[in-house]
Amino acid sequence: MVPPPARGDLLRAVRTDPSEGRCLRCVGAPRPPTSAADGGGSGACTTCSPASRTRARTTPAPRSPRPDSATVKEDGGAVGDRPAHKPMSIVEATRTGWGYAPGDVVGPGLRAWARLGGGRRCETWLVWSTAWWMPVVMKVARRELVEDPLTRADLAHEAQVTAGLAHPGVQRLYAAAVHADPPHLLFEYVEGPTLETSLTEAGPLEPVEVLLLGMQLAGTLRYLHGRGVVHLDVKPSNVCLRDGRPVLIDFGIARPAGTLRRSGAPRGSTPFMAPEQCRDAVAVPASDLFALGTLLFEAATGEHAFHPRRDGDGWWYPQLDGAGPGRLPGPLGDVVAALLDPEPSRRPADATAVLRSLAAALPPGVPGLWPDWLDSADIEPPPGLPSNGYGAHSAH
Template identity: 40%
Template sequence: MLIDTATDDVDGLAVWDWAEGCELPGGTFAIDRLGVGHRSETWLVWSVALWAPAVLKAARPHQIHHPRAVKSLRRETAALSGNLHPAVPRLLADGTDEAIPYILVEYVDGPTLADELEDNGLLTGPEAALLGAQLLPALMALHHRGLAHLDVKPDNVVLRDGRPVLIDYGSARRLGSEQPAGHPVGTEGYASPAQEACEPVSAAMDLYSLGRTLAEACGELPDSLQLLLAPQPNSAEALTALADAAGELRPWPEWLRA
């Protein structure tokens, strides 16, 4: 049943105990749980309307009345609503006002970059640069709408037919907004020094995290791409540098400039 719960093995708190085939919010049916976060959990579901798989992200049982759980889901709807970029998943439904707050998002089929690196080893420098050249425009589109992702890392990059898609927008914040005092947003090791210092949200934070992700992907960030880790990188210059570093893998003609 929809209200059945169990206990998470990691934090000992409640999770939904939805059996395969159970009818879920948004006109969907449960297939499998994909992951459990602090405030919400993520499920692979079957959408009847689309007759295709989708991803349901729902507040955990003990969080359904917590305003921060709803706020986190609404950050994702703000980031995904109206998106046209192919490296960002589509928002399919906004159920944040429902009894069990949820969002329904396009399912991106493929391994994460973290899994790919673990299974097949490091990328070459040009391959990593190509990856960055495909991800940075998605971040720039988000920045153009006044938002930053704030959690770019290999676990949040899914490779769909070899092309990266950036997922998990629960940490997204408005550019210029304040971070919680003493509680920086993002993941240690990928967050910039400014982000870890809880400075106001900036686009530069995403470029730094992208740089750290690419460095992990190929072992060491080439000198030509070190500008991603600069305090105030220029997105257009970074995009040009990534395309140039991709060499023969360059994803657009040389005469095109950002």
């Protein structure tokens, strides 16, 4: 058997974004001493070196930002389509919010490095851990909300949902200090751009790339759903590309399957929310499969599958009307159309079924993600979930 090409080059070989903080050497920040023995040394960065910028096709013109994308929070308000937890690149530290300067002590053994972003209740910072001697992402309550019980509850909930998750496609939680001053969580720093940034800078993916991307994300969702976790915010800006491999981040609104949300208003990002997520209060894995369909559609076309808009005091969701976007051609289009079915019970049974469908859609001769002595029929569905989870009982 001839081993297939490394899938780590799936996206990196055809797209790069020199403006992104692709590695710690690139950003010109202080780094701990390294040696050839521990993988360091003075060689050029393999991700950001000129050799890695070879492009397999002409780069399309960058897309302009889309104003119709927003995140709906529990109080019904909306903020820009930027997750509260988005460790995609290093940006210059600012004097807004906490206003940490590089080197400021932000917690025991933690030094501020740069601000990454923020949401309504929290900010995210790249910080240096002197205990672990590596960079980590600190999600910290905003200065004015350090005593707010809802903010602390959100951080505690995210810590509870993500604790114990260990998968290459999931950003890992390292530590939770919900009762500290200020309350914060520490996450793995995922080096690389988001899928959203990659699509904006380099344009849509080729169909084979979309299939391979979808297979990796379906494998990640299979892991999460098998552990009873529904992400509820799968979208390009919540997928980081680490050496070309997708890593799902931002579990701020994730919930155990079958559980009710805290209030009656929907939570999620408007262009990617499943119809039942716009209406119902119960978290079901089928909603993540719908969101995966919207993500794959956008990866293939460069456009949102749906364009919700403000309608009076609320939101109008076209996905509630049952009409899907234009159909993609070929086998990829069949899979995406199934994922975007407005009726959750008619979508693929689970992420395992999606994984099999995407693998079957690969053109002949294209290597998949696993050795040829494995067959997609060998994939066992994760235990504990009935079908696609729609109508599942409350988690205990």
